[in-house]
Amino acid sequence: MVDHYIGLMSGTSLDGVDAVLVGFYPPGQPLKVVGHVHQPFTPTLRQEMLALNRAGANELHRSSLAANALSRAYAEAVSVLLRQCALRPEQVRALGAHGQTVRHRPGEFDGTGYTIQLLNAALLSELTGIDVVYDFRARDVAAGGQGAPLVPGFHAAAFHQPGIDQAVLNLGGIANISLLSADGRVMGFDCGPGNVLMDLWCERHLGTAYDDQGHWAQGGSVQRELLANMVTEPFIQRRPPKSTGRDLFHAEWLDQKVAGVPFNNSLAPRDVQATLAEFTCLAAQQALQGALPTARRLLVCGGGALNTHLMQRLADLLPSVQVATSDTAGLPALQVEATAFAWLAKSCLDHQPGNCPSVTGAKGHRVLGSLHIAG
Numbered sequence: 001m002v003d004h005y006i007g008l009m010s011g012t013s014l015d016g017v018d019a020v021l022v023g024f025y026p027p028g029q030p031l032k033v034v035g036h037v038h039q040p041f042t043p044t045l046r047q048e049m050l051a052l053n054r055a056g057a058n059e060l061h062r063s064s065l066a067a068n069a070l071s072r073a074y075a076e077a078v079s080v081l082l083r084q085c086a087l088r089p090e091q092v093r094a095l096g097a098h099g100q101t102v103r104h105r106p107g108e109f110d111g112t113g114y115t116i117q118l119l120n121a122a123l124l125s126e127l128t129g130i131d132v133v134y135d136f137r138a139r140d141v142a143a144g145g146q147g148a149p150l151v152p153g154f155h156a157a158a159f160h161q162p163g164i165d166q167a168v169l170n171l172g173g174i175a176n177i178s179l180l181s182a183d184g185r186v187m188g189f190d191c192g193p194g195n196v197l198m199d200l201w202c203e204r205h206l207g208t209a210y211d212d213q214g215h216w217a218q219g220g221s222v223q224r225e226l227l228a229n230m231v232t233e234p235f236i237q238r239r240p241p242k243s244t245g246r247d248l249f250h251a252e253w254l255d256q257k258v259a260g261v262p263f264n265n266s267l268a269p270r271d272v273q274a275t276l277a278e279f280t281c282l283a284a285q286q287a288l289q290g291a292l293p294t295a296r297r298l299l300v301c302g303g304g305a306l307n308t309h310l311m312q313r314l315a316d317l318l319p320s321v322q323v324a325t326s327d328t329a330g331l332p333a334l335q336v337e338a339t340a341f342a343w344l345a346k347s348c349l350d351h352q353p354g355n356c357p358s359v360t361g362a363k364g365h366r367v368l369g370s371l372h373i374a375g
């Protein structure tokens with residue numbers, strides 16, 4: 001017997017949505033990714049989602065329409081994926097849909113705070129004819145947690161190997177690390193920016209969405225004063241549990257760090273890019289060495305795993321650790337996070353907890369997600 005679920009993930013990079021069809025087998029057997037589709041966002045949707053990350057006019061109206069547009073993009077990805085896998089909607093138990101984070105302020109303001117993932121899950125269920133599990137983060141935040149990262153539980157289920165201390169680093173827009181101890185203990189937290197700052201610097205100076213394979217950064221030289229300004233960011237130094245987003249790592253943050261360097265007018269854009277790449281790697285290295293110094297292996301996933309410069313610098317900074325993409329452990333780098341949301345959807349329908357309180361700081365284990373029944 002196999003249960004099919006679809007995971008739908010669109011992260012802070014705002015590059016589009018990844019949809020994976022996952023087959024879950026009886027306990028003890030590994031899950032299998034049957035198909036994967038990446039559907040890029042239209043420039044209009046991307047721009048609006050980006051704008052909604054900051055306070056602006058008429059946000060309720062605009063975010064409702066953006067949620068509708070996002071749900072149509074998700075539904076299109078599901079339709080392409082089902083065609084590719086030759087499956088009908090009724091053969092899929094549920095969709096696990098993350099939605100688009102536009103604010104992430106857990107524990108702030110009134111002590112509870114909030115995290116907002118835009119999605120019209122009712123519309124997604126209407127368009128696909130499939131049950132939808134969504135709003136995964138809210139329950140953990142209600143239980144006093146960060147609501148993030150939610151993937152360590154899945155990373156442990158997919159990658160844990162008895163007898164070896166290892167970590168999984170997801171380099172999405174933001175970077176998060178999962179620490180998987182040999183004895184089965186799981187820790188994790190957001191450790192800094194992944195690609196978000198590099199992407200915006202590329203867009204500004206090259207007009208490209210990202211630095212393909214990190215070639216541009218690789219040819220620049222790291223500016224030590226600028227790097228020191230970045231590393232002293234309080235979020236990097238703060239102890240876990242912790243999570244972040246574009247709320248912190250945005251264009252003004254970067255401009256402020258650059259402005260803090262004497263003679264910054266003479267900083268070459270390429271050198272800033274090299275410094276940003278180094279910052280991403282250094283934050284990950286600090287996180288790993290601080291939280292699980294005995295780790296022997298680091299599996300890298302997310303789009304940043306395709307950045308060969310980042311992969312090389314991580315390997316250089318962690319000489320005693322085997323640094324490799326998650327592909328080497330059986331799950332392609334671009335499929336890991338979406339597969340996690342298929343797993344979280346299954347956990348919800350199985351009434352199993354999806355969060356790790358040791359990661360998020362929540363008061364306890366909680367079943368995550370809300371549900372729309374397709375009918």
Ligand SMILES: Nc1ncnc2c1ncn2[C@@H]1O[C@H](COP(=O)(O)OP(=O)(O)O)[C@@H](O)[C@H]1O
Nearest residue numbers: 011012013172173195210212213302303304306
């Ligand atoms: N070939 C590549 N070279 C360098 N970076 C890449 C490449 N492909 C993707 N990326 C980076 O990965 C990002 C997307 O990663 P992803 O895991 O989807 O993040 P998110 O979960 O935030 O959407 C892109 O914005 C880009 O920065």
Ligand SMILES: [Mg+2]
Nearest residue numbers: 011013015016
């Ligand atoms: Mg993405």
